[in-house]
Amino acid sequence: MAKQTQVTQRELDGPGTVGRALGILDIVADIGRPARASEIQAASSLPKGTVYRFLQTLTDHGMLSHDPHRRVYFIGARLVRLAHVAWKQSSLAPVAKTHLDALASQVRQTIHLAQLDGGHVLYVDKLFPSRPVEMFSSAGKVGPAYCTGVGKAMMAFLGEDGLASVMAQQSFYRFTDNTLTSPEALLADLALIRKRGFAIDNEEHERGIICVAVPILSRNRILLGGLSITALQGRQDFDDLYKLVPIMQETATRIAADAADWRYPEIDIETKELGT
Amino acid sequence: MAKQTQVTQRELDGPGTVGRALGILDIVADIGRPARASEIQAASSLPKGTVYRFLQTLTDHGMLSHDPHRRVYFIGARLVRLAHVAWKQSSLAPVAKTHLDALASQVRQTIHLAQLDGGHVLYVDKLFPSRPVEMFSSAGKVGPAYCTGVGKAMMAFLGEDGLASVMAQQSFYRFTDNTLTSPEALLADLALIRKRGFAIDNEEHERGIICVAVPILSRNRILLGGLSITALQGRQDFDDLYKLVPIMQETATRIAADAADWRYPEIDIETKELGT
DNA sequence: GAATAATTCTCAATTATTGAGATGTCAATT
DNA sequence: AATTGACATCTCAATAATTGAGAATTATTC
Numbered sequence: 001m002a003k004q005t006q007v008t009q010r011e012l013d014g015p016g017t018v019g020r021a022l023g024i025l026d027i028v029a030d031i032g033r034p035a036r037a038s039e040i041q042a043a044s045s046l047p048k049g050t051v052y053r054f055l056q057t058l059t060d061h062g063m064l065s066h067d068p069h070r071r072v073y074f075i076g077a078r079l080v081r082l083a084h085v086a087w088k089q090s091s092l093a094p095v096a097k098t099h100l101d102a103l104a105s106q107v108r109q110t111i112h113l114a115q116l117d118g119g120h121v122l123y124v125d126k127l128f129p130s131r132p133v134e135m136f137s138s139a140g141k142v143g144p145a146y147c148t149g150v151g152k153a154m155m156a157f158l159g160e161d162g163l164a165s166v167m168a169q170q171s172f173y174r175f176t177d178n179t180l181t182s183p184e185a186l187l188a189d190l191a192l193i194r195k196r197g198f199a200i201d202n203e204e205h206e207r208g209i210i211c212v213a214v215p216i217l218s219r220n221r222i223l224l225g226g227l228s229i230t231a232l233q234g235r236q237d238f239d240d241l242y243k244l245v246p247i248m249q250e251t252a253t254r255i256a257a258d259a260a261d262w263r264y265p266e267i268d269i270e271t272k273e274l275g276t
Numbered sequence: 277m278a279k280q281t282q283v284t285q286r287e288l289d290g291p292g293t294v295g296r297a298l299g300i301l302d303i304v305a306d307i308g309r310p311a312r313a314s315e316i317q318a319a320s321s322l323p324k325g326t327v328y329r330f331l332q333t334l335t336d337h338g339m340l341s342h343d344p345h346r347r348v349y350f351i352g353a354r355l356v357r358l359a360h361v362a363w364k365q366s367s368l369a370p371v372a373k374t375h376l377d378a379l380a381s382q383v384r385q386t387i388h389l390a391q392l393d394g395g396h397v398l399y400v401d402k403l404f405p406s407r408p409v410e411m412f413s414s415a416g417k418v419g420p421a422y423c424t425g426v427g428k429a430m431m432a433f434l435g436e437d438g439l440a441s442v443m444a445q446q447s448f449y450r451f452t453d454n455t456l457t458s459p460e461a462l463l464a465d466l467a468l469i470r471k472r473g474f475a476i477d478n479e480e481h482e483r484g485i486i487c488v489a490v491p492i493l494s495r496n497r498i499l500l501g502g503l504s505i506t507a508l509q510g511r512q513d514f515d516d517l518y519k520l521v522p523i524m525q526e527t528a529t530r531i532a533a534d535a536a537d538w539r540y541p542e543i544d545i546e547t548k549e550l551g552t
Numbered sequence: 553g554a555a556t557a558a559t560t561c562t563c564a565a566t567t568a569t570t571g572a573g574a575t576g577t578c579a580a581t582t
Numbered sequence: 583a584a585t586t587g588a589c590a591t592c593t594c595a596a597t598a599a600t601t602g603a604g605a606a607t608t609a610t611t612c
Binding site for chain 2: 079124
Binding site: 017046047048049050053071 | 599600601602603604609
């Protein structure tokens, strides 16, 4: 139960067999390493037999893998396949790629592309100018919404209903001295962000890390995602970052425009080229 | 129903609510683009009501996303998060990374890292020397096993039971003139591969593409994955590729050795560093 | 090798799933 | 505009699958 990975407990009880099964899946993902059945059952609120049965079912269906030797279960490779599809069709990353590349070549700083998922920030792409890109290693990571630049930038442009739901899922854990730890403080900041059009993170999540972030909004102002540029406190200050906001906003606009056209292509020819 | 994406129909009937739900998930993934409910229901063998209910359930749980305007469902972003975990803990990619980088810098050719999943080849990493790396865009892709280098390299070193199951899932669709289109031909090739220790793909999947591939085997000869180097027919021939086999095998050995140590770390400190 | 923990199995009661059809909703067409 | 047809959602009683406590089995620890 690491503070970071605080994924709001999904409803594991009541009706809904599939919901419960997916809950097990989440528990395994939260544990984040191969886990024993007993451990998983302890983390769940379900009776022994049920959990063991679910583990078998999920394993049979490839959602989990099972190492009989060590007697551990872990997230199965089948999900990697599903994720490929997910990432391609349900994330902004493919659409944003060219625009982010362009941005990266200009600003030469770490850029994150993120979306909201279940009240948390889901990073779908990351550009780090010096090192090449690390594959999934950053895409797929989740982070808190209330204390990150992208998180706040996105929350600020959420509809009333959506915002309420996301707010309810924030833990307000104090990561640093600057972390906003109350709904009131956060809402105040969100109002400001909405007004000026971008968010800042002043070491609220991690000491020494500051960033600016802008939302990515569709033409009809629907929130699509967020985009941030990160810097190390000391090496750069907010005055430097502020200068980047216009170009970031322009990038966001371009991404949104492309997203409108590309998000639901009628025919999606799978990139033919593939090795062997 | 593209020929490429021929994923064997999973059991959608009989007992097993979760199985059926996951089947729906697969159907959506197979379609590969946002799909209407009716389309999904048609692809399934389940009655209307059931499918619609599953779609709602899966959407509620974030496995699918739903665009009410266009009335389409598509794979949800939540899977991207799960996949991050999957990729990290259930794929060879993180472990293999350094070794593949080393290999890439020496051979300067396209390298694929793959694993077997449900009878198909699941690519978990790809190194393309010239362009940097494209994120998920290649990881997560699936390909046929019977007509690709890695696929055959892996099949050749499968246990009897495992091989039977994988064989049963091959479509033997003829992609090119060289494609092996019968179990017999394939088995003969597998015997040869087992003997000499590596596989070749002589334009069996795609015209003009040739490759060599080696299996990645644990110390106790358990199949972990496969590794291939691709070339364009004409620019290079097999004599060139054969020269690479030793270094590939050495890389495979190193990966296997690391995998034994790293695959199930007791404590897995999530890479702390993460933007904002 | 005994003791303890972890996992699998058993089985009747229960309850959630089912699915055919009726109802509601949207979009295109005449 | 109004009608049509396709699509999506909802209803509800019968059914069949899930459930879960506990026993039996298997591994692991001391």
